[in-house]
Amino acid sequence: MSYDNIEVRTEAGKVGIVTLNRPKALNALNDALMTELGAALRAFDADDAIGCMIITGSERAFAAGADIAAMAKYSFVDTYKGDYITRNWETIRSIRKPVIAAVSGFALGGGCELAMMCDFIIAADNAKFGQPEIKLGVIPGAGGTQRLPRAVGKSKAMDMALTGRMMDATEAERAGLVSRVVPFEKLADEALGAALVIADFSQIAVMAAKESVNRAFEGSLSDGVMFERRLFHALFATNDQKEGMDAFLAKRTAKFTHQ
Numbered sequence: 273m274s275y276d277n278i279e280v281r282t283e284a285g286k287v288g289i290v291t292l293n294r295p296k297a298l299n300a301l302n303d304a305l306m307t308e309l310g311a312a313l314r315a316f317d318a319d320d321a322i323g324c325m326i327i328t329g330s331e332r333a334f335a336a337g338a339d340i341a342a343m344a345k346y347s348f349v350d351t352y353k354g355d356y357i358t359r360n361w362e363t364i365r366s367i368r369k370p371v372i373a374a375v376s377g378f379a380l381g382g383g384c385e386l387a388m389m390c391d392f393i394i395a396a397d398n399a400k401f402g403q404p405e406i407k408l409g410v411i412p413g414a415g416g417t418q419r420l421p422r423a424v425g426k427s428k429a430m431d432m433a434l435t436g437r438m439m440d441a442t443e444a445e446r447a448g449l450v451s452r453v454v455p456f457e458k459l460a461d462e463a464l465g466a467a468l469v470i471a472d473f474s475q476i477a478v479m480a481a482k483e484s485v486n487r488a489f490e491g492s493l494s495d496g497v498m499f500e501r502r503l504f505h506a507l508f509a510t511n512d513q514k515e516g517m518d519a520f521l522a523k524r525t526a527k528f529t530h531q
């Protein structure tokens with residue numbers, strides 16, 4: 273399938289990489305781009321050979337937000353009835369294999385929300401995160417007011433949402449928004465390295481770990497702990513659990529078959 277707003281490739285036959293590609297608009301996220309992104313991620317999710325995905329942008333911008341030029345004239349009726357702007361965003365939540373955001377430059381508004389929808393964020397040292405929607409007379413619309421406080425706490429999330437200021441990579445790492453910061457030149461390799469590590473693990477255990485950590489985000493502690501325990505027990509029904517533990521005891525590298 274060919275795309276107009278993204279570039280799609282695989283690495284080592286097991287990592288799917290999507291590069292957002294609307295450079296003139298700093299990768300502003302319009303409906304067409306979001307539809308293509310959803311289709312590409314769904315295709316990787318359905319491909320047994322792929323164990324992990326990466327979403328990335330350019331050096332200057334991961335994504336500078338939803339496309340303001342496309343949104344400016346919408347009415348309430350347009351957005352509510354047609355679910356415009358936000359209608360394609362739920363797809364990303366339904367992806368079951370891990371998705372890493374490799375962020376360089378601006379990740380603002382919907383760009384920051386897109387990065388936070390990924391399972392973790394690796395940032396270049398020039399990354400800048402923000403929820404500047406308040407400056408446009410609106411608020412975040414793709415989970416920013418929900419995921420940002422869970423990631424960085426109420427005070428910093430309020431600061432970002434109410435003042436619209438940007439957070440640099442150092443502050444983002446300190447606050448727990450991103451898992452690692454590396455020089456820009458190393459961003460692609462760092463993200464690919466992490467993705468390759470993940471892709472070599474049991475896909476079943478990886479999906480279970482993702483589901484369980486997400487449960488911590490979305491539910492109560494007691495429900496989450498019970499959910500985790502049941503998934504942990506269930507993994508003892510897989511060949512990969514036997515292989516992983518046998519390999520450890522035999523002091524050899526595990527060879528997972530994803531069964």
Ligand code: HXC
Pocket residue numbers: 296297298300301336337338339340341357358378380381382383404405408411412413414
């Ligand atoms: C459409 C955008 C854009 C956006 C940048 N551009 N961001 N176009 N939508 N979100 C365009 C500019 O209009 C400009 O086009 C070109 O990209 C380069 O941008 P400049 O502003 O000239 O660059 P610079 O001075 O370096 O400033 C970079 C910037 C600024 C700080 C990122 O562009 C900016 O503030 N952008 C808007 C960020 C924002 O408000 N995001 C939130 C959007 S609302 P031309 O044609 O002039 O060269 C949102 C809601 C999400 O995301 C809701 C859920 C989906």
